[in-house]
Amino acid sequence: MELLVYIPKQTPRINYIFRHICGRILGFKVKFTSKVEDFISFEGVKFSYAKKRLGNEVFIQKFGLLEELGINDLNFSMDLWEDVPCFFRVSSESDIPFDIFSASFYLVTRYEEYQPHVKNDVDSYPIEESLAYQHDFLRTPVVDVWAYKLKAILETKFQDIKFPQKKFKSQFLISVSKAFKHRHNGFVRFVGASLRDLFKLQLKSLFNRFKTMLRLQQDPYDVYDELISFAKKNRMQLDFYFQLSNYSRYTKGISYNKRIYHKLIKSMGDYGHLGLLPGFEALYNFEILKKEKKRWESIVNRSLSKTLIKNYHLNFPDAYLNFNKLEIDEDFSMGYQKNIGFRAGTCTSFQFYDLNLEQVSGLIVQPYILNSNVLKIVDTYEKIEELKELKSSIKAVNGQMNFLFENSDFAESGSKNAIFALMKEML
Known part of the structure; x- marks a missing residue:
């Protein structure tokens, strides 16, 4: 109309x-x-x-x-x-x-x-x-x-005019900066981490590390099958964002070169959309970002269209300028890491507008309502009630609620069950 x-x-x-x-x-x-x-x-x-x-x-x-x-x-x-x-x-x-x-x-x-x-x-x-x-x-x-x-x-x-309607939607994004907690990290890192646990007398951590490496228990961060099972049961889609940075002070995950990691990334693409989780250095260096994009595309065999920044600075507006330069379609990083709410005042996706050049870009910004970092300092079940009220107000304007989680959030059964309860309520 x-x-x-x-x-x-x-x-x-x-x-x-x-x-x-x-x-x-x-x-x-x-x-x-x-x-x-x-x-x-x-x-x-x-x-x-x-x-x-x-x-x-x-x-x-x-x-x-x-x-x-x-x-x-x-x-x-x-x-x-x-x-x-x-x-x-x-x-x-x-x-x-x-x-x-x-x-x-x-x-x-x-x-x-x-x-x-x-x-x-x-x-x-x-x-x-x-x-x-x-x-x-x-x-x-x-x-x-x-x-x-x-x-x-x-x-x-204009009483005789029929006005168009859109529908309320909720979306759940899983960031993977560290695909496995203990397994597949290499022998040198295993020895170093074990000695650190021993030196700090963190015996439980040391015990779990050895049990995982001896395949007596599943790696705590290997929650992917359970996530997919939950999503299928509740008829929801989960989107996965993987980090492909060089090992550094900020990046401690599995090497982006490992075949097991490539297999994991591709398999998650069968159940939802895939995107890139840029590393810390990539947010401040265009060439590194470009390199990480190429790595992602060579693994997934298609053009990168989605990005997410979960635990680093958004580096606004520079990060968006670089995403736009690389012809990325959508970004899901617009929100506050430790606060529930709308950083841009809207629950509807919008195009990034560069105020310095007075230009509209092709990048679509998808604002999020909750980053799971919020749940690390509060009781998740208490937040469910708050979010149910928010959901009602967002449904009233047929908006969208985006939620950011990470695979490590589901490592402990207590936090996992609480987040699953939250996700069910937000559908």
Whole structure:
């Protein structure tokens, strides 16, 4: 269905955010016009976005951010619109009391992350500096909520028009930075790890290491058959992301050259999508990233289309610029490692917009709601109740919930059973 928007002048920013809100979230095909007569004669769903109202149409007054270039200091205060936080207030002449499109652009492009800030040791951009954290709407997909409120206004005005619908979806991603805890790591590393356990008197760890190597028990991180069995039983898809970095201070997993590792990667591709888990060095060095991409493609025998960063800095926006340069289609790294919520204020995938060049890229950013690092410091069963409430609010806007786990999360039976319970509830 087509939606017509009157704008005095089109800009890349306007084109981008309108296609996210009206297209990706609400399902319309957006068309712009700067001719008043064309707007008036159009008989479908329409509204104007300008400084002044044309007549009795649905009118949203613009704040001005979408006509600017670059990153500027913005002075604004927070407000409430029907109990939902909002900002970039406009005059009472507007049918919405704030510029929904400028505010959405600010959040989705991560405008605030381009501004000067002190980086932390986990997410690069400290959550404490984010508008969503400071004003307590981190767990509300405000961009989608605003969009659905706009939809309600349009439905009141255009009662005979049938509005498109999309469906709620949940998705589970498994990162594999260390495919096996003890097995297949090589004799030298086995001896070194055993001596370290002995020196630190970690006798239980030493005992388990020997039992695993003597094949008296399964490797703790070899949980793949159980994951696939669980997924089949519950009719869900699991996607797997594998790391293929050189051994280093940050990478302690099995060698990317080992045939057993290649076999594992290929076998997981039978049950879900596969992607690359870039190593730490790859996030700061384009050539290393390019090399890891080639390794992945030579193993899987197809072009790499998906990436995920789970335990390292997102290194925004440089990582996305490099992913785009390598023609990667989707990335699932937009979120906070130790906090539940929406880093970009939306539960709908969006295209990466480079504010430095004012360009839309081909890279689709898939925001996640939960990184399993959150569950390492809290009771998982308690978080299930919180997430059930979140699920209801996301279903109300037909959004998507992405969850990031790693194979090591399922090594202990207690944490494994709790995560399985969480996954069932989130379907």
